[in-house]
Amino acid sequence: MRIIRRVLFNLFAWALVLAVAFPLFWMVVTSLKPGFELFRRPPTMLPETVTFEHYWRLLTETPFLRYFANSVILATTTTLVVVTIGTLGAYSLVRFRYRGRESLAFLVLFTYLLPSVVLIIPLYLLMVKLGLANTIFSLVIAYTTFALPYALWLLRSFMAGVPEDLESAALVDGASRMEAFWDVILPQLLPGIISTALFTFILAWNEYLYALVLVNSDSARPLTTGVMTMLISAFNIEWSLLMAASVMMSLPLIVVFAFLQSYLTRGFGAGAVKG
Amino acid sequence: MANATQSPLERNYARLGILLIGPTVLVFCAVIVYPLVSAIYLSLFSIYTPTLEGEWVGLSNYRELLAKGEFWSSLWTNIIWTVGTLTLQIVFGVGMALVLHQNLIFRSLARSLILFPYFVSTVVAVLVWRWLFNDLYGILNHFVMLSGASDMPVDWLGSMPNALLSVILVGAWKYFPFVVIATLARLQTIPDHLYEAAKIDGAGPIARFFDVTLPQLRDVLVVIIMLRAIWDFKEFDLIFLLTGGGPVTSTQTLPLLVYKEAFALNQMGMASAYAVVMMAIMLVFMILYIRRTREEEDR
Numbered sequence: 001m002r003i004i005r006r007v008l009f010n011l012f013a014w015a016l017v018l019a020v021a022f023p024l025f026w027m028v029v030t031s032l033k034p035g036f037e038l039f040r041r042p043p044t045m046l047p048e049t050v051t052f053e054h055y056w057r058l059l060t061e062t063p064f065l066r067y068f069a070n071s072v073i074l075a076t077t078t079t080l081v082v083v084t085i086g087t088l089g090a091y092s093l094v095r096f097r098y099r100g101r102e103s104l105a106f107l108v109l110f111t112y113l114l115p116s117v118v119l120i121i122p123l124y125l126l127m128v129k130l131g132l133a134n135t136i137f138s139l140v141i142a143y144t145t146f147a148l149p150y151a152l153w154l155l156r157s158f159m160a161g162v163p164e165d166l167e168s169a170a171l172v173d174g175a176s177r178m179e180a181f182w183d184v185i186l187p188q189l190l191p192g193i194i195s196t197a198l199f200t201f202i203l204a205w206n207e208y209l210y211a212l213v214l215v216n217s218d219s220a221r222p223l224t225t226g227v228m229t230m231l232i233s234a235f236n237i238e239w240s241l242l243m244a245a246s247v248m249m250s251l252p253l254i255v256v257f258a259f260l261q262s263y264l265t266r267g268f269g270a271g272a273v274k275g
Numbered sequence: 276m277a278n279a280t281q282s283p284l285e286r287n288y289a290r291l292g293i294l295l296i297g298p299t300v301l302v303f304c305a306v307i308v309y310p311l312v313s314a315i316y317l318s319l320f321s322i323y324t325p326t327l328e329g330e331w332v333g334l335s336n337y338r339e340l341l342a343k344g345e346f347w348s349s350l351w352t353n354i355i356w357t358v359g360t361l362t363l364q365i366v367f368g369v370g371m372a373l374v375l376h377q378n379l380i381f382r383s384l385a386r387s388l389i390l391f392p393y394f395v396s397t398v399v400a401v402l403v404w405r406w407l408f409n410d411l412y413g414i415l416n417h418f419v420m421l422s423g424a425s426d427m428p429v430d431w432l433g434s435m436p437n438a439l440l441s442v443i444l445v446g447a448w449k450y451f452p453f454v455v456i457a458t459l460a461r462l463q464t465i466p467d468h469l470y471e472a473a474k475i476d477g478a479g480p481i482a483r484f485f486d487v488t489l490p491q492l493r494d495v496l497v498v499i500i501m502l503r504a505i506w507d508f509k510e511f512d513l514i515f516l517l518t519g520g521g522p523v524t525s526t527q528t529l530p531l532l533v534y535k536e537a538f539a540l541n542q543m544g545m546a547s548a549y550a551v552v553m554m555a556i557m558l559v560f561m562i563l564y565i566r567r568t569r570e571e572e573d574r
Binding site for chain 1 (some may be wrong): 417562
């Protein structure tokens, strides 16, 4: 009786999980089907013939690789800038006492919740005025507006988790504050930094609105807006090609999920919601 | 005496602290505070986007928008979207968390699969769902007709109320994993003896959920609801990419209205006014959330 109930529960639970994951499964299946199979009724659940022609066309006949490279540069630069500034800032916010520190922490949380559409018009005007519109650099600047508060907020709670005694012990041994930071705090904080970097990277990789408004040329366009341009400019929508693009676009994420997932869960615990 | 010897060191530390936060403050001022103030300032002008020439109009943008039906209808759509998708997220999220909390085979794989929609790019999510929703070859219409629920393919995104329901559904699919993970973390900290005590008192599984689990989850749920309400309210990508606000303006929320006003109708001043009003509405939630976070930290 007990076993039957367990089996039934497992079936039910997995049915739910698979239903949630179905769109992603369908994305992969569609990307592997040859054109003629795509429009068959009833649709085939698994491709009868597996083909990689759509991936090949994506890489050779479309600007996909250019977009991909742009996205890599954009997300990496944003992550490096934000995590560097954010780590120093978080150290200061958590471990130092000075006037205005509380209000700063408040400002960080406020900007963390701020909607992008409020900032986008002034930022657009600013980029036009500085002559930076249509560059990857303009997007790096724009992305710090949401990525820095986010990273600071995460790092701040990771930093609070590093025991203060360790730092004090190093100080008693005669280290300066910055030496203690390098030798004691950074190694302790490293998992938190990795986790924050992953979140920031994913955030920058997935961003759409700023890319839509600030960049209007293929040379600087990242994947999100690039792939949507492919959709709009196509004469008839080629779903297999778009699904192949979607799979390729999710590659970094799949890598993270396969190898670094514990860092993602850790970030969830620290940043978004606390007990 | 001790105080006098300590204070130069402390002053040094304070100076170092300010030096370390310096880059953050600089970036904040340049890319957040300045644009924010600027947005409010711009909302007092009438600006034509292509030429960027502005003319001072004072508060007339605000007067105009409050008198406009489009603002109120977008606000209304925004509220329906937020409440609808948030409710689904919470219900599915808590439900799924309870399921994943049980002993399940391949539990960590199940958790990864559930988590994936949250991290996948909105562009990818929307492309996949538009393909699922496709009226001729979409698999959803195949299922609908197979099950006999309808003889005709359903127009998921092109007619009302389907379009709004579809958007709410996709939003729930994309964001409910956040609720799952946050709830799951809290579930794991509920002490077992509470359940055992309830069992001894003769409470069944449903009574145990309402008497033990739910009260324990209350605090974390409040935080999740506030955060997600803020994030869902300002959602742009998902709705813009799925329906573009259509059919006509029936799924147009405030962020989409701001975008349309600024970059399609070329009225930047007016768009800024919309953005400022939208922020003012959100401010209520933001302050509630911030106040709560502070209370929690003081505790």
